[in-house]
Amino acid sequence: MQNRGKTQTRTFRFGVDVLKRLGRAAERAGTSENEFVAALLERRLLVDPLIPAFKGMTLDSDSMESFLVSGNLDVLEAAFSEKAQKNFPLILKLYETKEEPLDFWRFVVEILGRYCQWFYVEGSDKATHRWMVLRHSYGMKWSRCVRAYIVSSYGTTSKDKIRVEISDQLIRIDFQPS
Numbered sequence: 001m002q003n004r005g006k007t008q009t010r011t012f013r014f015g016v017d018v019l020k021r022l023g024r025a026a027e028r029a030g031t032s033e034n035e036f037v038a039a040l041l042e043r044r045l046l047v048d049p050l051i052p053a054f055k056g057m058t059l060d061s062d063s064m065e066s067f068l069v070s071g072n073l074d075v076l077e078a079a080f081s082e083k084a085q086k087n088f089p090l091i092l093k094l095y096e097t098k099e100e101p102l103d104f105w106r107f108v109v110e111i112l113g114r115y116c117q118w119f120y121v122e123g124s125d126k127a128t129h130r131w132m133v134l135r136h137s138y139g140m141k142w143s144r145c146v147r148a149y150i151v152s153s154y155g156t157t158s159k160d161k162i163r164v165e166i167s168d169q170l171i172r173i174d175f176q177p178s
Contacts, residue, residue, distance in 0.1 A: 022036065022037070068138060068139065068141040068142055068145075069141075071141070073141055073144060076141065076144075076145050077144055077145060077148040078148075080145045080146070080148040080149040080152070081148040081149065081151070081152040082152075083149065084148070084149040084150070084151075084152035084153040084156070085152050085153075085155075085156055087153070088107070088152075088153035088156050088157065089156050089157065091107065091111070092157065104153070104154055104157070104158070105132075105175075107153070108121065108132065108134070108150065108173070109121050109132075112146075112149075112150075113134070118134075118136065118146060119134035119135055119136040119146065119171065120134070120135045120136070121133075121134055121135075122134075122135065130174065130175050130176040131172060131173060131174045131175060131176075132172075132173050133170055133171070133172050133173075134146065134170060134171040134172075134173070135169060135170050136169060136170070136171075137169060139168050139169075140166070140167070140168040143166035143167065143168060143169075143170070143171050144166060146166075146171050147164045147166050147171055150162075150164055150171070150173060151164055160175075161177055162174060162175055162177065163177035
């Protein structure tokens with residue numbers, strides 16, 4: 001869970017109640033308290049620049065499924081595409097102001113995959129792959145919405161083409177289509 005690169009020791013003081021809850025939370029997560037706190041802080045630092053773009057909105061699995069079942073697919077795809085055209089450039093600017101560069105690959109893996117939990121990412125090492133596979137359990141409507149978001153996001157900053165293939169539980173992005 002924690003990056004095993006350089007580390008440095010810091011000391012922080014927490015209330016006794018907070019420390020008890022921290023111990024229980026780390027145990028439930030199957031990690032040490034140190035790993036749990038490091039992962040929590042890392043996620044928070046990833047999220048801070050995003051707050052103006054996403055405004056903290058998330059949906060649980062049940063809400064997501066009912067939202068997708070009831071929605072008109074053409075309207076949903078158009079809304080996801082429009083949101084991507086607004087959000088992605090803003091997210092890039094927010095990261096630039098924090099002097100933390102964000103490329104598209106990292107955006108998909110860390111923000112949409114890890115933080116937003118839109119899908120699980122496979123093939124996420126861009127040094128060895130030209131593609132990635134995104135797995136989810138929300139069906140074809142969700143695949144089409146995510147494809148619209150990804151294609152629109154990518155198109156806001158790149159003239160290169162990507163190919164996005166979908167099925168009811170996966171999205172495959174090819175960054176070097178033939």
